[in-house]
Amino acid sequence: MERTLPNPQGRRGFSAWLKHWMFRTGIDPFTYLIRLAIILIMVIFFVVPLIWLFTATTKTNDQLIHLPPLAIGSLSYIKKAWDYIMMFYYGVAVHWVFNSFYYVIIGLMLSMFTAVPAGFALAVINFRGRKWLLWLTLLVMLVPGDALVLPMYIELFYMKMIDTQWALIIPAASYPIGVYLVFQYYKSALPADVVAAARVDGCSDLQLFWYIGLPLARNIIGVLAFTNFANLWSNFFAANLFIDNTYLKTLPAGISVFISNCSAIIPGPIPCIHSPDGHYIGRAEVALLGVISTLPVLIVFALAQRIVIRGTTAGAIKE
Amino acid sequence: MTTSANVVRKGNILERFRGGTKGRRPFRFNLATMLVIPYVIAVTLFSFGPFVVALVFSFSGFSAGKPELFQAGFKNYIDVFSDPQFREAYWNVIRFSVMATISGFIGSVGIALVLSLTRDRIGTLARSIFFLPGSINGAALALIFIFMLEPTVSPFGFILRALGWEKISDYVKSSNAILLMTVLRFYLTTGGWIAIFYSALESVPIELVEAAKIDGCGPWQLSWHIRRPVIMGFVWFMVIQLIAQNMMIFGEPYIINTALGGTSFISPYWSPNMLGSFYTLRLGNFGMSAVVALSQVLITISSSIFIVTKTGAFTTQLTD
Numbered sequence: 001m002e003r004t005l006p007n008p009q010g011r012r013g014f015s016a017w018l019k020h021w022m023f024r025t026g027i028d029p030f031t032y033l034i035r036l037a038i039i040l041i042m043v044i045f046f047v048v049p050l051i052w053l054f055t056a057t058t059k060t061n062d063q064l065i066h067l068p069p070l071a072i073g074s075l076s077y078i079k080k081a082w083d084y085i086m087m088f089y090y091g092v093a094v095h096w097v098f099n100s101f102y103y104v105i106i107g108l109m110l111s112m113f114t115a116v117p118a119g120f121a122l123a124v125i126n127f128r129g130r131k132w133l134l135w136l137t138l139l140v141m142l143v144p145g146d147a148l149v150l151p152m153y154i155e156l157f158y159m160k161m162i163d164t165q166w167a168l169i170i171p172a173a174s175y176p177i178g179v180y181l182v183f184q185y186y187k188s189a190l191p192a193d194v195v196a197a198a199r200v201d202g203c204s205d206l207q208l209f210w211y212i213g214l215p216l217a218r219n220i221i222g223v224l225a226f227t228n229f230a231n232l233w234s235n236f237f238a239a240n241l242f243i244d245n246t247y248l249k250t251l252p253a254g255i256s257v258f259i260s261n262c263s264a265i266i267p268g269p270i271p272c273i274h275s276p277d278g279h280y281i282g283r284a285e286v287a288l289l290g291v292i293s294t295l296p297v298l299i300v301f302a303l304a305q306r307i308v309i310r311g312t313t314a315g316a317i318k319e
Numbered sequence: 320m321t322t323s324a325n326v327v328r329k330g331n332i333l334e335r336f337r338g339g340t341k342g343r344r345p346f347r348f349n350l351a352t353m354l355v356i357p358y359v360i361a362v363t364l365f366s367f368g369p370f371v372v373a374l375v376f377s378f379s380g381f382s383a384g385k386p387e388l389f390q391a392g393f394k395n396y397i398d399v400f401s402d403p404q405f406r407e408a409y410w411n412v413i414r415f416s417v418m419a420t421i422s423g424f425i426g427s428v429g430i431a432l433v434l435s436l437t438r439d440r441i442g443t444l445a446r447s448i449f450f451l452p453g454s455i456n457g458a459a460l461a462l463i464f465i466f467m468l469e470p471t472v473s474p475f476g477f478i479l480r481a482l483g484w485e486k487i488s489d490y491v492k493s494s495n496a497i498l499l500m501t502v503l504r505f506y507l508t509t510g511g512w513i514a515i516f517y518s519a520l521e522s523v524p525i526e527l528v529e530a531a532k533i534d535g536c537g538p539w540q541l542s543w544h545i546r547r548p549v550i551m552g553f554v555w556f557m558v559i560q561l562i563a564q565n566m567m568i569f570g571e572p573y574i575i576n577t578a579l580g581g582t583s584f585i586s587p588y589w590s591p592n593m594l595g596s597f598y599t600l601r602l603g604n605f606g607m608s609a610v611v612a613l614s615q616v617l618i619t620i621s622s623s624i625f626i627v628t629k630t631g632a633f634t635t636q637l638t639d
Contacts, residue, residue, distance in 0.1 A: 025437040026528075027538040038433050039445045046452050046510055049463045052474050056466070069474035118358035125351040133355065140366045142559075143619045146567035150595045150612040151373035152365065154605045173361035205351030234456035236570035241596055252458040252570075259462070260577045283472065290459035297454040302447075 053294070056287035057081060064283055081288045084281055088258065095247045096254035097292065103165065103250060104232045107172030111228055112221060115175045119182020119220075120213040124195055125205050134183070141176035145231075149238050156242060167242035168250070172232060178224045185220040186213065226304040230297045251293045259286060370616055376609040386605070395606035404588045405611070412590050415497045416565035419504040423561050426509045428554055431516035432542040438521070446517045449510035457507075457570025464503050464571070465578055493584045500585075503571055508564070512557050519550045559622045566618055567592055591615060 022028060027035070051070055059073035067073060085093050121127065122134055152171060153162065161167045190212070198208055239253040246257055262281045380391035399405050430449075434442045455463070466472055469487045470479040484490045491499065523546050531545045569592040572585045576593075579585075588594040595611035598604045 025439065026532070026541075027437050031436060031538050035433050035436050036441070038430065039441060042430060043445060043448055046449055046506070048474050049467055049506070050451065050455075052466065053459075053463050056472075064472045069472065069476065114358040114361050117354035121351055121354040125349075125354070127349050127352055127355075133359070136367075137362070139620070139624075140362060142563070142622065143366075143616060144563045144567050146569060146592060147563075147612065147615040147619050148366065148369040150592070150599060150608045150615075151369035151376070153599055154376055154609065155364075155368055155372045157605075171365040173357070174365035176362060176366065179358060205349065206353070209351075209354060230454065236457045236573075237567075237592060237596075240570075240573070241600070252456045255458040255462065256574055256577050259574070260580075283466065286462055287466070290462045294455050294459045297456065298451065301450060301454040 053287055053290055056284055057291055059284055061282040061284065077284065078288065081285045084279060085258075085285050085288065088262070088281065089246060092246055093251075093254065093258075093289065093292075096249055096251040099165070099248060100233060100251040100293075101296075103168045104229060106169050107232045108225060108228055110169065110173045111175035111178055112224060114173045115178035115224060116182055116214075116217050116221065117209060119179045120186055120209050120217075121205075122179065122183045123186035124190060124208065124213070137176045137179050137183075140174075141180055145235075146237050149241060152238070153241055162242055163244050163248070165248060168235070168239060171238070172228075175224075175228065178228060181224060181227075182217075182220055185223075186216075189216060189219075226300055229300050233297050251289070255286070255289050255293060258289060262286075369612070373609040373612045373616065376605050377613055379606055381604070381606070391606055395604075395610050399607050399610040402594075402607075404594055405591070408588055408591045408594045409614075411497065412566050412568060415500055415504075415568070416562055418497060418501040419565045420558060420561045422501055422505050423509055423512065424554070424558055426505060427512035427516060427557065428547070428550070430509070431513045431520060431550070432546060434513070434517050435520040435523075435546055436538050436542060442517065446514045450514040451510065452506055453508070453511035455507065458574050460503065460507055461571045461574035462578065464499075464506075465575060468499070488582060491584050493586070496584045496589070500568070500572065504565060504568075507571075508561065515557075516550045516553060519553055520546050523549050559625060563619045563622050567615060569593060569596070 018029070025032060048070070055070055055072050056064060058075055058077050059067060059071075060077065063073045122130060122137075156162050156167050156171075161170065194212065195208065198212055203211065233250075234252065235250070236252045236256075239250040240256060243249050243253065246254075249257060258281075262285075375388060376386065377395050378389050378391055378393075380387045380394065434445060452460075465487075467475060468479075468491055470476045470484055470489075471486070473479060479490070482490075527545060528541060531541055536545065568590050572589045573593060576583045576585045576587055576589070588597055591611050591614065595608045595615075598608040598611065
């Protein structure tokens with residue numbers, strides 16, 4: 001009978017590898033497997049719905065039911081679904097996309113215009129009322145914006161701004177979290193001796209901001225742009241309440257109009273659109289609008305991790 | 320009677336006006352204040368302004384569409400607090416906030432600690448993936464959520480069908496709306512916090528970890544006793560933020576209600592913000608809507624004061 005001899009070299013090799021692996025990871029294989037299982041479950045939980053949303057745009061209503069949930073239907077259907085969406089209210093979806101970008105970009109510029117100088121002044125310049133302003137900024141920034149939307153409606157109503165694009169743009173100028181982030185950034189990134197040296201050289205406060213503060217602000221502007229872009233883009237409550245005109249709505253608010261008119265989620269007796277080929281707006285079209293409304297922030301989020309790290313680690317001396 | 324002390328005090332006032340007293344900064348127009356003026360105007364108009372407006376309108380009545388300031392007394396308060404829909408809305412969001420905050424707390428802290436058990440590429444990749452759901456806006460998220468609950472199209476449909484649910488109305492009912500909204504909020508918020516905590520946990524000094532290992536700490540003990548305290552400052556901040564955000568919920572229940580129409584498990588007045596917008600848009604009653612908003616602001620201001628006073632997180636910057 002043939003017997004295989006144990007391979008002491010191999011066994012020693014495995015145990016040495018295991019010991020080395022445990023030393024490297026700091027945990028035993030059992031704990032590692034538990035960690036892996038938890039990560040896997042959470043990845044499925046977080047990612048599968050997103051993948052489904054993207055694949056749903058490639059399927060017809062029938063395919064959504066009969067094909068496997070994560071299967072891709074036909075990429076050409078995305079174009080068809082978009083054409084069907086364009087039949088709704090004479091292509092109002094294009095207005096929603098444009099409005100979203102327009103409001104967000106102008107709002108972002110406005111918020112930078114107020115937040116960067118104010119954060120700089122709070123961090124660097126010792127003016128009367130500075131401490132009060134800082135305290136008030138802290139208090140206000142911890143009140144979620146949605147808590148103030150209802151009274152802001154009343155305010156904007158009497159300012160005659162309701163149902164105009166300004167209702168969503170002008171309030172973006174108040175960005176206390178941004179001011180606090182800029183304040184913190186300059187506190188850590190701008191050393192006191194740089195400020196003192198500039199003052200000795202005769203720099204006024206405004207020159208200090210223009211020649212030292214602004215050039216340094218590139219990183220923090222990146223951080224603010226990323227965080228505020230997501231906030232402004234996703235703003236649903238205010239967009240829904242302040243704007244009634246269908247053509248002035250943002251994309252997230254437009255989705256609400258779309259689904260309430262089309263019975264697209266739960267098919268109703270009167271579908272909003274019958275195309276010449278007999279198709280009616282359904283789940284794939286709604287999913288496509290969902291993807292379009294998610295994509296810009298998703299891209300910003302994917303890029304943002306690096307920007308945030310760069311913004312928080314970069315400083316005057318290192319540069 | 321004019322005493323010498325009064326004369327001295329008057330003199331001091333004049334000195335101050337002229338800007339000559341020691342120990343006090345003289346008043347002068349600093350051009351640097353121009354840097355804060357745009358922000359001060361904006362924050363006054365759109366952060367403090369709405370609060371003042373809410374306060375004024377909560378005591379005001381309306382006649383022929385025009386406000387009669389401070390004419391209503393406490394009528395708006397009485398009307399709102401006696402409205403059963405207001406009580407129901409608050410009861411909904413309080414239960415929802417408790418569940419969503421506890422699950423968010425356990426989920427984000429627990430998973431961040433599990434991720435940080437060791438440092439490898441899997442952890443970094445998972446952190447990036449968990450970060451993504453935060454990019455979905457409320458409207459799109461509510462849509463995804465409805466689809467996920469529909470057994471015929473959901474990728475989790477095989478589980479739902481195995482449980483005997485063939486269509487959404489078989490198990491999605493108003494009685495479990497809070498549980499379903501909790502799952503939805505967990506999906507939206509937890510990933511972002513996991514990413515933040517995990518990044519903070521990576522900053523734990525390796526020497527500290529090695530010292531604890533030499534003292535006999537296992538991986539789980541390391542997580543709980545060494546790494547967890549590092550993120551507790553963030554965690555309390557998250558808890559307060561979550562409570563505030565959950566109390567303000569509007570978008571997701573609104574979209575679900577709109578999408579499902581008559582079959583919706585969410586009522587049109589499910590949360591205080593939904594009820595407040597109903598008072599504003601449908602009833603045109605700014606007074607009652609102002610009372611709802613004030614109740615929300617009161618809760619969030621209390622949270623803010625709690626953070627600032629209890630955690631002391633901002634004291635160092637303010638005392639600089």
